[in-house]
Structure formats: C-alpha cells, structure tokens
Amino acid sequence: MSSQTPIEIPRWIDLVLLPLFNLVLAFAVSAVVLVAIGQSPWQVLTLLIQGAFGSAAGVGYTLYYATTFVFTGLAVAVAYHCGLFNIGAEGQAMMGGLGVGLAALALGPTAPAWLVLPAMVLTAVAFGVLWAAVPGALQAWRGSHIVITTIMFNFIASSLLIYLLVGVLKEPGNMSPETRAFGPAAQVPGMHTLLAALGIEWPRTPLNASLLLAVAALVGVQLLLWRTRLGYALRAVGSSPHAALYAGIEPKSLIVVAMAISGGLAGLVGINEIGGVHNRLIADFVAGAGFAGIAVSLIGRNHPFGIALAALLFGALYQGGAELAFEIQGFSRDMVFTLQGLIVLFAGAMAQVAAPWLTRAWFAFRPVPRGMAEAAHG
Numbered sequence: 001m002s003s004q005t006p007i008e009i010p011r012w013i014d015l016v017l018l019p020l021f022n023l024v025l026a027f028a029v030s031a032v033v034l035v036a037i038g039q040s041p042w043q044v045l046t047l048l049i050q051g052a053f054g055s056a057a058g059v060g061y062t063l064y065y066a067t068t069f070v071f072t073g074l075a076v077a078v079a080y081h082c083g084l085f086n087i088g089a090e091g092q093a094m095m096g097g098l099g100v101g102l103a104a105l106a107l108g109p110t111a112p113a114w115l116v117l118p119a120m121v122l123t124a125v126a127f128g129v130l131w132a133a134v135p136g137a138l139q140a141w142r143g144s145h146i147v148i149t150t151i152m153f154n155f156i157a158s159s160l161l162i163y164l165l166v167g168v169l170k171e172p173g174n175m176s177p178e179t180r181a182f183g184p185a186a187q188v189p190g191m192h193t194l195l196a197a198l199g200i201e202w203p204r205t206p207l208n209a210s211l212l213l214a215v216a217a218l219v220g221v222q223l224l225l226w227r228t229r230l231g232y233a234l235r236a237v238g239s240s241p242h243a244a245l246y247a248g249i250e251p252k253s254l255i256v257v258a259m260a261i262s263g264g265l266a267g268l269v270g271i272n273e274i275g276g277v278h279n280r281l282i283a284d285f286v287a288g289a290g291f292a293g294i295a296v297s298l299i300g301r302n303h304p305f306g307i308a309l310a311a312l313l314f315g316a317l318y319q320g321g322a323e324l325a326f327e328i329q330g331f332s333r334d335m336v337f338t339l340q341g342l343i344v345l346f347a348g349a350m351a352q353v354a355a356p357w358l359t360r361a362w363f364a365f366r367p368v369p370r371g372m373a374e375a376a377h378g
C-alpha cells in the first residue's frame with residue numbers, strides 16, 4: 001500500500017484568510033440577529049467602530065482593555081504550544097493582582113516609585129508563576145488533567161482573594177471588600193502622563209504604562225517560542241511528547257515550565273488593573289478576562305501577532321459595546337455579550353469548520369502536485 005500524504009492547508013490561509021473569513025461570518029450572523037430584534041446592523045457597526053476608535057478617549061479605553069487581553073491570550077498560547085489547555089488564566093490573574101496588592105501595601109507608603117513599581121511587576125509574575133506551576137506539576141507527575149486542575153484553581157483563587165479581602169486586608173471602616181489605597185508611589189503611570197512628558201496631549205483614560213509591558217510580552221513570547229532552544233523544546237513536547245522524549249527532551253519538567261510562564265503572563269493583568277487603574281486591591285478586577293483570553297488566543301491562532309490583533313478586536317468590542325448600550329435605545333449589554341459570543345463561536349470554537357472549503361477553493365485555482373493528488377485519491 002502506498003503511503004498517503006494529506007494535503008495541508010497553506011499557512012497564509014490558516015493564519016490570515018481563515019480568521020478573517022470566520023470574523024466576517026460572525027458579523028454576518030450578528031447582523032441577522034440584529035435585524036431579528038429590530039436593530040439596524042449598519043448603525044450598530046458604525047457606532048461600535050466610532051465608540052472604539054472614533055476619538056482619542058475611545059482609543060485609550062480600547063487599548064486599555066486590549067492590554068489585559070494580550071496578557072491572558074499569551075498565557076493560553078504558551079501553554080497551548082506545549083500541548084496544554086490552560087483555562088486557569090482567570091485565577092492566575094487574580095493571584096497576580098494579589099501579589100501586586102501585597103507589594104504595594106508593604107512598600108508603597110515608604111519606598112520610592114522606582115523601587116515599588118518593579119517590585120509590583122515581579123510579585124505579579126511570581127504569584128502567577130506559583131499558581132500555575134502547581135497544576136503543571138500535577139499534570140506532569142501525577143497525571144491530573146490540566147483542564148480540571150486549572151478550573152479548580154480558578155475557584156480556589158477567587159475564594160482565597162475574597163477571604164483575604166474580607167478578613168485580613170480590608171481597609172478598616174470600609175464596608176466594601178477592598179484594601180486601602182496604595183498611594184502615589186504604587187500608581188502605574190497613566191499613558192496620558194507619559195505622553196505629556198513627550199509633549200503629546202492625550203485624554204485621561206485607564207490606559208497606562210502596562211501597554212508597554214504588553215508589547216514587551218508579545219515580543220518576548222515571539223522570541224521565546226521561535227528563537228530559543230527552550231521554545232523549540234516546548235513546541236516539540238506540544239507536537240509529540242514521545243518523540244521529544246526520544247530526542248532527549250524531558251516533557252515533565254517542560255510542562256511545569258510552560259505553565260509557569262503562562263501563569264506569569266496572566267499575573268501581569270494585576271499590573272494593568274490593580275496598579276494602573278484601581279490603585280487598591282479589589283475582588284472582581286479580572287471580570288472574566290481570563291476566559292476571554294482563551295478566545296483571544298484561539299482567534300489569534302496562538303501566535304503573538306494574531307493575539308495582538310484579536311486582543312485589539314476584543315478591546316474594541318468591550319469599549320464599542322459600552323457606547324452601543326449608551327447610544328441606542330433598547331440595546332442592552334446582553335446584546336453586546338451576544339455579539340461577542342457569536343465572534344467567539346465562529347472565530348474560536350468553529351475556527352476550522354471553513355478550512356476544508358477554503359482549501360478546496362484554493363486548490364481549485366492552483367493545481368495540486370501530482371504526488372499529492374495521487375496520495376489524496378489513494
């Protein structure tokens with residue numbers, strides 16, 4: 001029997017055309033839903049774009065949301081390349097925020113900003129690393145499924161954070177479960193402040209210097225996965241653990257390393273939210289961004305460049321969706337969530353449904369090589 005060689009989808013279709021096709025399909029179905037509820041799809045799309053990109057303030061809010069989604073999207077992607085499905089970015093982000101809060105509360109009142117801010121970043125990463133490394137170790141040495149353990153660790157992180165905010169860290173005299181304000185030294189500089197120092201006028205928005213961390217994280221993950229021996233080993237384990245072991249690569253330790261890196265990336269959400277916006281530790285600062293990171297990573301094809309674009313898309317949906325709920329009478333936030341859900345469905349969960357059609361269309365205009373054609377027909 002002759003060996004069969006499958007016809008693989010061209011890489012540019014997989015990384016560019018397929019996500020765009022899925023996105024267009026999601027918006028088309030969304031338009032049908034909008035018409036069914038009596039709304040104008042064109043008006044909704046116009047206001048969505050205007051709300052997200054029509055003003056400097058809108059851009060600021062969009063980039064602020066996108067910053068968080070970059071961190072959680074990368075957290076999912078790094079683990080994915082090692083063959084792991086990390087759905088614990090929500091809890092890892094919570095623990096990162098806890099680390100930020102503890103560092104700010106301990107150092108903020110007395111230490112200068114040049115010491116406090118790096119300490120907040122380091123503790124955010126460290127707490128995320130430790131929280132993710134435990135499920136990684138359970139997967140590697142005990143065979144516990146990473147999906148189950150990371151789900152459970154999300155609940156544990158939430159319960160632990162609530163316990164600390166209610167019983168240990170809560171500001172005296174405050175009825176809300178939150179700490180006292182950190183103080184100026186622990187405030188991550190706003191982007192309007194940084195741009196003002198360069199002579200650029202920018203409106204005051206939640207966008208802060210964490211955006212620079214997100215860019216550095218995108219570049220760092222790109223270099224790590226495709227320009228280092230560690231990245232090659234991680235991808236080798238993700239492709240085939242048995243082949244990697246045969247090649248002298250230890251899968252168990254790399255599973256823990258991959259999860260630790262993922263947790264550290266998710267922990268940086270605490271810098272953007274706690275250090276950059278709230279300036280105090282609160283309970284619900286993650287607000288589902290860890291789960292949104294799964295969709296961001298899938299839509300971005302688990303590649304840093306794609307994740308940057310997908311994070312920007314979700315940032316636009318969050319900011320533009322808020323404008324829609326404000327501007328259009330009868331358009332609730334639930335409808336915005338429906339739009340986001342359709343995009344996740346078509347661009348994430350059903351990402352590969354259209355792949356065979358696009359591949360056949362591609363090869364219909366470009367002849368298949370003789371050997372591949374013979375193999376495809378048996």
